[in-house]
Structure formats: structure tokens, C-alpha cells
Amino acid sequence: MINLVFYFQVHQPYRIRNFSVLDIGKGKDYFDDELNGEIMRKVAKKCYLPTNKLLLDLIDKYEGKFRIAYSITGTAIEQFKKYAPEVLYSFRDLAKTNCVEFLGETYYHSLAFLYDKNEFLEQTRMHKETIQKEFGFSPITFRNTELIYQDSLSDYIWEEEGYKVILTEGVDRILQWRSPLYAYKNWNKNLYMLLKFYSLSDDIAFRFSNKGWVEYPLTVDKFVKWILDLNLIEKGNKNLFLNLFMDYETFGEHQWEDTGIFEFMKHLPAKAFKSKQIEFSWPSDVLEKTNYQPESISFPEPVSWADMERDLSAWRENDMQHNALETFYDILQKVKATGNPELLEMARKLSTSDHFYYMSTKYFQDGDVHKYFSPYGSPETGYNNFMNAVTDLEERI
Amino acid sequence: MKVLMFTWEFPPLISGGLGTACYGIVKGLLKQGVEVDLVLPTREEVYFPMRKETDVDDLPIKFISPQKEIEFTNTVFMNSMEKFEFIGVSSIPESYISLSEVRTFHTYFKNFMKKFENKTRVPFQEILNNIMGCENIFEKVKEFTLRAQRYAQILEYDIIHAHDWLTYPAGVIAKTVSGKKLVCHIHATEFDRAGGAGDVRIHNLEYSGMTEADSVIAVSRYTAEMVISRYLIDTGKVNVVHNAHNIDIKEFENEKRMFKDPVILFLGRITLQKGPDYFLEAAKIILKKYPKVRFVMAGAGDMEKKIIHKSAKYRLKNRFLFTGFLNAAHVAKMFSNSDIYVLSSVSEPFGIAPLEAMSYGIATIISKQSGVAEVIKNAIKIDFWDVNLLSEKIIELIENPDYRKKLGEEGRSEVELIKWEKACSEIIKVYEKTMGRINK
Numbered sequence: 001m002i003n004l005v006f007y008f009q010v011h012q013p014y015r016i017r018n019f020s021v022l023d024i025g026k027g028k029d030y031f032d033d034e035l036n037g038e039i040m041r042k043v044a045k046k047c048y049l050p051t052n053k054l055l056l057d058l059i060d061k062y063e064g065k066f067r068i069a070y071s072i073t074g075t076a077i078e079q080f081k082k083y084a085p086e087v088l089y090s091f092r093d094l095a096k097t098n099c100v101e102f103l104g105e106t107y108y109h110s111l112a113f114l115y116d117k118n119e120f121l122e123q124t125r126m127h128k129e130t131i132q133k134e135f136g137f138s139p140i141t142f143r144n145t146e147l148i149y150q151d152s153l154s155d156y157i158w159e160e161e162g163y164k165v166i167l168t169e170g171v172d173r174i175l176q177w178r179s180p181l182y183a184y185k186n187w188n189k190n191l192y193m194l195l196k197f198y199s200l201s202d203d204i205a206f207r208f209s210n211k212g213w214v215e216y217p218l219t220v221d222k223f224v225k226w227i228l229d230l231n232l233i234e235k236g237n238k239n240l241f242l243n244l245f246m247d248y249e250t251f252g253e254h255q256w257e258d259t260g261i262f263e264f265m266k267h268l269p270a271k272a273f274k275s276k277q278i279e280f281s282w283p284s285d286v287l288e289k290t291n292y293q294p295e296s297i298s299f300p301e302p303v304s305w306a307d308m309e310r311d312l313s314a315w316r317e318n319d320m321q322h323n324a325l326e327t328f329y330d331i332l333q334k335v336k337a338t339g340n341p342e343l344l345e346m347a348r349k350l351s352t353s354d355h356f357y358y359m360s361t362k363y364f365q366d367g368d369v370h371k372y373f374s375p376y377g378s379p380e381t382g383y384n385n386f387m388n389a390v391t392d393l394e395e396r397i
Numbered sequence: 398m399k400v401l402m403f404t405w406e407f408p409p410l411i412s413g414g415l416g417t418a419c420y421g422i423v424k425g426l427l428k429q430g431v432e433v434d435l436v437l438p439t440r441e442e443v444y445f446p447m448r449k450e451t452d453v454d455d456l457p458i459k460f461i462s463p464q465k466e467i468e469f470t471n472t473v474f475m476n477s478m479e480k481f482e483f484i485g486v487s488s489i490p491e492s493y494i495s496l497s498e499v500r501t502f503h504t505y506f507k508n509f510m511k512k513f514e515n516k517t518r519v520p521f522q523e524i525l526n527n528i529m530g531c532e533n534i535f536e537k538v539k540e541f542t543l544r545a546q547r548y549a550q551i552l553e554y555d556i557i558h559a560h561d562w563l564t565y566p567a568g569v570i571a572k573t574v575s576g577k578k579l580v581c582h583i584h585a586t587e588f589d590r591a592g593g594a595g596d597v598r599i600h601n602l603e604y605s606g607m608t609e610a611d612s613v614i615a616v617s618r619y620t621a622e623m624v625i626s627r628y629l630i631d632t633g634k635v636n637v638v639h640n641a642h643n644i645d646i647k648e649f650e651n652e653k654r655m656f657k658d659p660v661i662l663f664l665g666r667i668t669l670q671k672g673p674d675y676f677l678e679a680a681k682i683i684l685k686k687y688p689k690v691r692f693v694m695a696g697a698g699d700m701e702k703k704i705i706h707k708s709a710k711y712r713l714k715n716r717f718l719f720t721g722f723l724n725a726a727h728v729a730k731m732f733s734n735s736d737i738y739v740l741s742s743v744s745e746p747f748g749i750a751p752l753e754a755m756s757y758g759i760a761t762i763i764s765k766q767s768g769v770a771e772v773i774k775n776a777i778k779i780d781f782w783d784v785n786l787l788s789e790k791i792i793e794l795i796e797n798p799d800y801r802k803k804l805g806e807e808g809r810s811e812v813e814l815i816k817w818e819k820a821c822s823e824i825i826k827v828y829e830k831t832m833g834r835i836n837k
Contacts, residue, residue, distance in 0.1 A: 021693055021720040022727050025655040319709035327714040380705050384719050391691075391715040395656060 002181070002231040002240040003281035003289060004272065005194060007069040007143070007167065008248035010048075011109050012040055012076045013354035015375045019388045030346065030389040035375060037083040044084040047252035052090040054251075054262055058269055059099045066269050067099050067280045070248070071143050074107030074123075074130050075352060088134070095135035101282035102131050104139030104163065110351035111315060113144055113153055114302070115329040121156065123348070128162075141165040141283040145353050147196065147245070147305040148312065151298055154186035154193075163191065165283050167245065169305040170195035174297065181230060181240040183290040187298040192286045196245040196305060200226065205246040209259035217260070220267045224275060231277055239289045241281070245305070307362065315356040320383040325356060327387065331394050338397055347393055350386070358382035398828065399432040401554040401571060403545070403564035407437055407445075407456075414749060415584050418616075419560060421643050424453045425821030431828075434552050436567070438541050440485020441465065444548060458484055461547055506539050509546075534563075535598075542566040549574040556828050560584060562599055565606025572609070578831045581610035586623055589744040592669040604628045612831040614638050614824065616747040617768020636827045639772045640747045641817040644756045655734040658689045659795055662735035662759075664728065664750050665742075667698030672741035672764065672781045677704055679739075681711045682788040687795055688716065695731050697722040732757040736801060737794050740764050743781050751776065752815065755808035760794050760801045762787065772815065775807040 017032035058066045072091065080088040094100045106112055106123035107130065113120040124142075132138055142163045144153060149168035157163045170180030178184075180195035203223070207213045215222065227242060234240055247254065255261040272278040281289065306314040315321060328350060335347045358374040359382050376382040402423070406416030423433050427450045435445040442461040447453065458480065460466035474480040545567035549557075557579045559568030565581055572579040587595035587603060594600070607613050607628055613635045615621035621637045624630050661680070665671045673694060680692040694704065694717070701719070708717040723731060732738075738754035738761045745767035752769065754761050755776065763770050764781040777790050794801045 020727075021655070021695075021718050022723075022730055025653055319706055319712075323709035323712050323714065326712065330714065378702075380702050383705065383709070384721065387715050387718060391718060394715065 001237075001279060001289075002227060002242055002277060003279050003285065004227070005069070005241050005243045005245075005281050005283055005285075006067075007071065007103065007243070007245045007283060008250075009143075009246065010070055010072040010076050010248045012036070012043070012073070012079050013109065013352040014075055014079070014349045015039075016350075016355065016382075016385045016389055018381075019385045019392070021388055021391075024388060024392045025395050028392070030392070031349065032375070036079060040079050040083040043249060043253050044080075044087045046257070047249050048084070048087045049090060050257070050262065051248065051251040051265075052087070052094060054266060056090070056094055056097070058266070059094070059097045062269055062273070062280075064099055065273070065280060067101070067282050067285070069101040069103055069141070069282050070094075071103035071105050072131070073105065073109040074127055075109060075349065077130060077134060092135060095137060100137075101141065101284055102135055102137040102139055103167070103283065104128050104131065104142045106145055108348050108351045109145050109353055110348070111145060111148070111325065111353050111356065112351060113148065113156075114312070114316070115325065116332065117156060119329075119332065119351075121160070123351075124157075124160065138162055140287075141167060143167040143245075146314070148302055149299055149304075150302040151187045151300060154188060154191050158186075158188070158190050165192045165194065165286055167194050167243070167283060168196070168299070169303050169310055170197055170243070171299075171303045171310045174299055174303060178295070178297070179233060181233065181242060182238070183241055183286045183292075183294045184297045185294045187296055189296045192290070192294065193297065194241055194243045194283055194286055196243050198305070198310075200242065201244045201246050204244065204261075204264075205250045205254065208250075208255045208261055208264070218264065220264060220271045223264075223268065224271045224278070227272070227278060228275055238292045241286060241289075243283075306357075313362065314360055315353055318359065318361050318379075320359045320361075320379065321356050324359060324383060324386055324390075328390055331390055331397075334397050335393065343393065343396060350390060350393070355382070355386050359386070398430075398556070398825070399434065399554045400426065400556055400558050400828070401436070401548065401552055401577075402433050402558045402560075403436050403541075403567045403571070404560040405438060405563045407435065415561060417643065417749060418584060418640055418747075420453055421641055421817040422821060422824065423447055424450060424643075425641075425817035426824065427452065428818060429821055429825060431821075431825060434548075434554060436545075436548055438537055438563075441483070442544060442547065443484045444552065456481075461551060506543065509543060538563050538566065542570055545570040546574050556580060556832055558582060558828075559606070559610075562587070562602045562606060565602055565610075569606060569609045572611075578611040579609065580612045580614060580827060580831055581607050582614045582616075583607065583620055583624055583746070584616055585746045586620065586627075588623060588627060589620075589670055589746050592743050610634070612636060612827050614827055616640050618771050619766070619768045620746040636823070638820050638823045638827070639768065639815075640749060641815045641820045642749055642752045642756075642812070643817070644753050644812070656691050658691055659736045660691045660693055660734060661737045661739060661791060662693050662695060662731065662754070663739055663741065664695040664723075664731065664754070665740070667694065667696050667701040667704060669700065670743055670745070671696075671698075672743045673698075673700055673704050674707070675741040675781055675784055675787065676739055677708055677711075677717070678784045679741075679787045679791060680708075680713060680717055682784065683791055683795075684713055684716050686792065688714075690716065690795060692717045693720060693731065693735070694718070695720040695723055695728070728753075732759060735759055737762065737791060739787070739791070740767060740769070741781050741787070742767055745769065752812050755805075755812040758802075758805040758809045760804040761808055762790055762794075773808070773811055775804060775811045777804070 014031040015035055016030050105127055107127040108123055112123055128139055142157045147169045154166055180197050184193040186193055208218055251261055302312050303310055332347050335343045358376055359379045361379050404419045408416045408420050433447040435447055443458050445456055446459050460469055549571035557568050557571045557577055559565050560582045561584050568579050587599040607630045615624055615637050618637050621635050625632055663676045667673045738759045740748055740751045740763040742764045747768035751761050751763050761776040763776050763778055765778050766781050770778050779786050
């Protein structure tokens with residue numbers, strides 16, 4: 001049996017407005033309320049609302065057999081409330097079906113794990129409380145920002161109450177001869193791990209509408225056939241997990257409706273069930289469905305799901321990114337020392353990884369992706385806005 | 398006395414450093430009874446007849462063509478910007494001929510220049526050879542030069558005054574047509590702009606313009622020396638008239654300060670000529686000792702990205718910030734939030750920004766490789782390349798707030814005395830001497 005594990009990442013950062021040196025000390029807001037509202041409303045209309053409706057219909061239709069998972073960041077939830085509350089209600093409707101698993105992560109979608117372990121744990125707990133409050137769900141599965149993972153992360157998560165599973169990227173240089181289709185355990189063998197199957201995930205998330213791709217167009221028949229082919233590697237009867245992890249905005253936003261992405265998703269379950277070899281599962285189903293002793297796998301160096309390198313270089317490669325991150329975590333300490341909750345909230349909104357992603361100067365294919373997501377004309381503009389905002393924060397202390 | 402003046406900039410239409418200086422000069426001349434017919438690179442063939450002091454702000458417009466003049470006077474404009482649009486002046490130098498016209502234009506221009514070739518000893522061939530670029534700026538200079546003949550014939554004036562290389566060819570044409578004397582004013586040489594040898598065509602135009610001029614006005618001794626030594630211009634006809642400023646001396650605002658800690662400011666284009674990298678290197682040294690002071694680099698330019706990356710590489714945290722391009726109001730705000738101003742220029746013919754900084758009572762450090770260093774006493778002067786000394790001097794000012802304040806206040810009083818009236822009296826003397834009215 002092969003389990004399709006769909007996990008969708010739902011995230012929106014608080015984009016920083018053009019914040020000049022001249023704005024410092026004026027008590028101005030750092031975030032571009034207009035732009036953030038506009039993007040949220042646009043994505044709600046094109047993606048969140050229609051996709052939630054589609055998946056809710058599928059859940060109803062298959063009476064519990066169609067299972068999916070979401071990781072929704074705290075900053076996304078806050079912005080649903082502020083700009084598009086109907087999105088939050090529709091996620092609550094999904095939660096009520098009991099066919100949806102919600103994952104745990106950092107509230108602010110931050111890189112805190114790499115700089116400040118206490119901050120990382122605080123943000124993780126904040127997120128857990130929010131998911132409990134909004135959806136009545138207590139996360140069992142953890143995924144760190146952008147699937148960033150290394151061995152030491154599992155030690156911190158294991159200490160946290162409730163977590164039994166971690167997700168990360170199926171990176172070739174770590175897996176080597178191993179397949180990402182099997183369940184694994186972390187280096188210390190106390191948590192289950194599921195690894196993203198990036199080629200099939202990216203076929204949906206990135207290549208779906210690419211007319212230059214040899215497999216274009218991607219049909220349900222073709223996709224299910226590929227899945228069944230994958231199942232052939234298992235000669236015994238070990239359960240496999242095909243982990244399809246992607247940004248939720250794939251549906252309707254990155255891949256527009258006219259590409260047929262909604263139709264693809266709508267017809268996938270029927271075809272999959274017809275094969276009798278495919279089931280839909282949650283990440284946490286790995287605890288029950290693993291009918292073998294999983295191998296332990298070690299990630300000595302950090303990995304992520306970003307760019308071709310699948311490392312930290314999307315956020316932490318050039319000098320601007322390093323300088324901005326080091327400055328931020330210094331000032332975060334000072335902000336914490338004041339005990340002022342308002343300042344801390346502002347600081348934490350600046351911890352979101354997207355701010356550092358916008359500063360990336362990587363070129364070729366990946367640079368294009370960075371540019372697509374960035375609200376600024378250049379990485380340097382993103383850097384200056386961030387540094388000026390952080391400086392204003394420091395001056396408020 | 399009446400002057401036919403060619404310049405490339407004049408506020409508010411186009412306002413760089415050249416425009417600011419020309420504004421001060423024209424205003425000062427009018428105050429002393431000298432009238433000016435000002436010619437700018439406009440789309441329409443117009444000039445600005447300046448007769449009284451307020452004209453520098455009102456900018457009266459006159460068309461060369463009588464029919465156009467009637468059309469213009471019958472048109473109702475909602476505001477002055479509409480009027481300026483009508484005559485075609487923009488803040489970005491551009492060429493008004495279409496590409497299809499370029500080839501015929503080249504032939505036409507060549508024939509135009511040839512007409513003059515045999516008439517005088519003027520190095521027309523030199524100008525012709527060097528004005529032939531196809532970049533927008535050269536196209537526009539050519540159009541400007543072509544028109545000079547009409548202006549020179551139609552208008553009445555006693556002397557011709559041309560500012561910087563862009564208008565030198567026009568000045569030379571006007572001189573040939575009218576037989577009047579030509580004064581070439583040099584605000585910046587190509588050596589300053591390029592930080593060494595620059596575009597050879599521009600060098601040649603600077604050379605031939607000043608060679609043909611009856612008098613040359615340099616904005617500083619520094620510039621005069623450069624002109625004499627590098628262009629071999631006759632020392633007897635080179636005059637130094639230092640720039641002044643149009644700055645209102647402000648009282649300190651009581652608004653809340655941007656930063657708690659001392660602020661050290663660089664303000665200018667972020668380009669080789671201004672030495673931004675020397676400022677950055679000094680910041681690196683100083684922040685090791687005083688990690689809490691703030692450095693602000695204000696302005697934009699071709700080296701901006703390079704300096705941003707380098708400051709990040711040095712991990713100067715958020716102690717080295719960038720403002721990007723600032724408008725006049727923001728410049729004022731930035732000055733009133735700064736404690737120390739640094740002009741780190743590699744080569745600065747004059748340098749108006751330090752005077753502005755001093756008018757705010759800011760302690761000022763200036764590069765010795767500048768014209769402004771010749772006119773002010775109450776500023777610290779250093780060689781631009783001496784990063785260690787620059788750092789020491791900044792540290793001295795950080796450590797001694799009293800000294801900083803004293804230097805700032807004395808600088809402010811000193812700047813108050815630098816006025817365009819005085820500079821313009823000297824310019825009028827140059828006119829008179831050139832026209833042979835006085836002997837000297």
C-alpha cells in the first residue's frame with residue numbers, strides 16, 4: 001500500500017513598507033497594511049476560498065478516506081482575521097470534519113532555530129496554542145520553517161509535549177541510496193520522520209503549467225500511474241509514504257485556475273481509490289501505518305526545501321542576509337530585556353524568514369523565484385527597509 | 398550690461414549642483430544691475446529674459462519665433478509646471494530628435510560646423526571631432542550648439558557666459574557669430590567626475606572651449622590649477638571666483654531626534670568622485686571603538702550597491718545605514734539629525750554640501766582635495782585617502798561634545814558671511830576686464 005500524504009503550507013508574511021532612515025524615530029508602523037491586505041484578499045479569492053471549498057467537498061464525498069494536512073502560520077491566521085475572516089471560517093469548517101491534520105511550526109515562520117533556541121521554542125509554543133484555540137487541534141507533527149531541519153532540531157522537538165513526527169525535505173545528499181518513500185526515524189530514534197518526495201511534489205507545485213516540460217500536460221491518469229510505478233519498489237508489504245508537500249498557494253495563485261489545477265485535484269482521489277493500492281493519509285498516520293522498524297537517518301548539516309541547493313542559502317548566503325540576521329537577533333535580546341510586549345510583537349513580525357529571502361541575490365532559475373515573491377525592486381531595497389525598521393525598533397527601546 | 402548665458406541646468410526645471418550655482422550667479426548679477434538672457438536645453442527655441450531679481454523664480458519665457466511667441470502668449474496655463482512642459486524642459490537630459498532624423502542631422506551638423514571653419518582660428522575641427530557621439534547627451538549638446546547661432550544673431554548682449562563643457566561649443570559658436578567676448582565658467586572638469594582621465598571627447602571639448610574663451614572662471618584655485626596644468630590654459634585669463642550658497646541659515650528644530658547616539662553623515666552622490674569607500678573604511682575603524690555611533694550614507698549613485706554589500710560584509714550591523722535618494726526637504730531633515738558631516742571627495746571642484754552642513758551648525762570634516770577647503774576655516778581638513786586620520790578626527794569629535802559644538806557654531810557663523818553678491822561682483826569684474834573696460 002502506498003499512502004499519499006498531502007501537506008499544504010499556508011503562510012503570509014507581514015511585508016515591510018518602504019521604510020526610510022527618515023522614518024526612524026517617528027513612531028511609524030513597519031508593515032505595509034495596504035499591500036498586505038491587498039495580497040491577502042487576492043490570494044483568498046484565487047486560492048484559499050476555492051481550494052478550501054474543493055477539498056471540503058472531497059472530504060464529504062469520501063467520508064473520511066480523503067485526508068490532508070495543513071501548516072498554517074500565526075502571521076497568516078492574524079492576517080486572515082484582519083483582512084479576510086471568511087478564510088479562517090472556512091479552515092475551521094475543514095477542521096470540524098476531523099479529516100484534517102494541523103501541523104506545528106514557529107508562529108512567525110522564522111529562522112529562530114538557527115539563532116536563538118529559546119525564541120524558537122517560544123514561537124513554537126505560541127503557534128501550538130493558536131492552533132488549539134482556532135481549530136481545537138493539538139499538533140503531533142512538527143515542520144520547521146521551509147522544512148529546515150538538522151539532527152539537533154529533533155532533540156528540541158522531542159522535549160516538547162505532544163510531538164511524535166517531524167517532516168523535512170528528501171534531500172538526495174542525505175538519502176543517498178535510500179528512498180524517501182519509507183518512514184524513517186531521527187538520529188536518536190525517538191521521533192518518526194517523513195521526507196518530502198520532491199520530484200512529484202514539484203511536478204504539481206512548479207511544473208504543472210509549464211508547457212516546455214516533456215510531461216506537460218500533467219493528467220490524473222499519468223500521475224496515478226507514476227504513483228503505482230513507485231509502489232513497485234516495495235516487494236514485501238511494507239507501507240510506503242509518498243509525501244507531497246507544497247505551498248497551498250500552488251492552487252489558484254502560483255498555478256492559476258485556467259491551468260486546470262483545481263480539476264486535477266478534484267479528480268485525483270477517485271482515480272487513486274480505483275487502483276486499490278493508494279490511500280490518503282495524514283503525516284501522523286505514520287505512527288500506525290508503519291509496519292516495519294524504520295531506519296534512523298542523520299542530518300548533520302541543515303537542509304530545507306528551498307531552491308536547487310535545498311540548504312539555507314535562500315536566506316543566509318550573502319553578506320546582507322548575514323548582517324541583517326545577526327543584527328536582528330541581537331536587538332531581539334534587547335527587546336526581550338525590556339519586557340515590553342508591544343515591542344516584542346513588532347520584533348517578532350520582523351523575524352519572519354521572508355524578509356531575508358527578499359535579500360537573496362542568487363541568480364539563474366532560483367533568483368527568478370525570489371524576485372517573483374519579493375515586493376521590492378531589488379534585494380538591496382529589501383535590506384535597507386529591514387535594517388531601517390530594525391533600527392527604529394532599537395531606538396524605541 | 399547684458400549677458401548671453403548658456404547653461405544646462407537651472408532650478409526648478411533641472412536642479413543639480415550646476416543649476417544651484419547658476420541660480421545664485423544670475424540672482425546676484427541681477428541684484429547688481431546686470432541683465433541676463435538665459436538659454437537652457439529646451440525643446441522649443443526659447444530663452445529666459447532675466448531683468449529683475451524676482452525673475453530667477455518667475456522664469457519669464459520668450460520664443461525666438463514671433464508666431465510661436467503669439468501662440469504662447471495666447472495659451473492659458475494652470476500653473477508654471479504646465480508652462481515648462483509647453484517649452485519642453487525635463488529633469489532628465491534627453492534628445493529631441495527622433496532616430497530617423499539622426500543620419501540627416503549628422504550631415505547637417507557637419508555642414509553647419511564647416512561654415513565656420515575658415516572664418517577664424519577657432520579649433521572648430523576639434524569641436525566637430527569630439528561632439529560626434531551618438532549618446533543622448535551628445536545629441537542634445539549638438540542641437541544646443543546648432544541653435545546657438547540663432548540666439549547669437551537675434552539677441553542683443555555685451556558678453557557671452559557659458560557654463561561647463563555641455564555649453565562650451567554653443568558659446569564658441571555665439572562668439573564667432575557675434576564677435577563678442579566669451580567667458581567659460583568651469584564648475585567641474587571631466588577629471589573630477591571620472592576620478593582620473595575620463596571620456597576623451599569631453600576632455601577635448603573642455604580643452605577647446607576654454608582655449609577659445611577670452612576668460613575662464615574656475616570655482617576654486619583647486620580647479621584653476623587643474624585647468625592650467627592639465628589643459629594648459631593661459632594663466633593670464635584664468636580667474637578664480639569661489640561659489641557661494643543660497644542656504645537659509647536655520648535654527649535647530651526642536652523635533653525629537655532620529656537617533657540617540659551621535660550621527661556621522663555622508664551626503665552626496667555615491668560615486669567614485671565622492672569617495673564613499675573612504676567614509677566606509679573610517680566607519681569600520683570607528684565602530685570597533687564606539688560600536689554605538691551611527692553612520693548614515695545619504696544619496697544615490699552607481700556605487701550604492703557596492704557600498705551596501707561591503708558594509709554588510711564588514712558586519713557593521715545597523716550602525717551604517719542608507720537613505721537612498723533624498724529630496725530637498727529630506728536633506729534638511731537629515732542635516733538636522735546629524736552631528737558630524739564628512740566630505741570624503743577624491744576630487745571636488747567646489748563642494749556646496751559642506752557649507753549646507755555647516756549652516757546647520759554641524760561639525761564638518763572636508764577633503765583637502767576640494768575647492769571649499771580654500772574658503773572655510775572652521776572645518777577639519779584631511780586628505781581623502783588618509784582613512785586613519787579621518788577616523789582619529791571623527792573620534793576626537795565624538796569624545797569631545799564641547800569641541801564639536803564649538804566647531805559647529807563657528808562654522809555656522811562663518812558660512813553666514815559667504816554670499817553670492819561678493820562672488821558676482823568678482824564675476825562682473827571679470828566681464829569688464831574681458832571686454833577691455835578696465836585694465837588689470
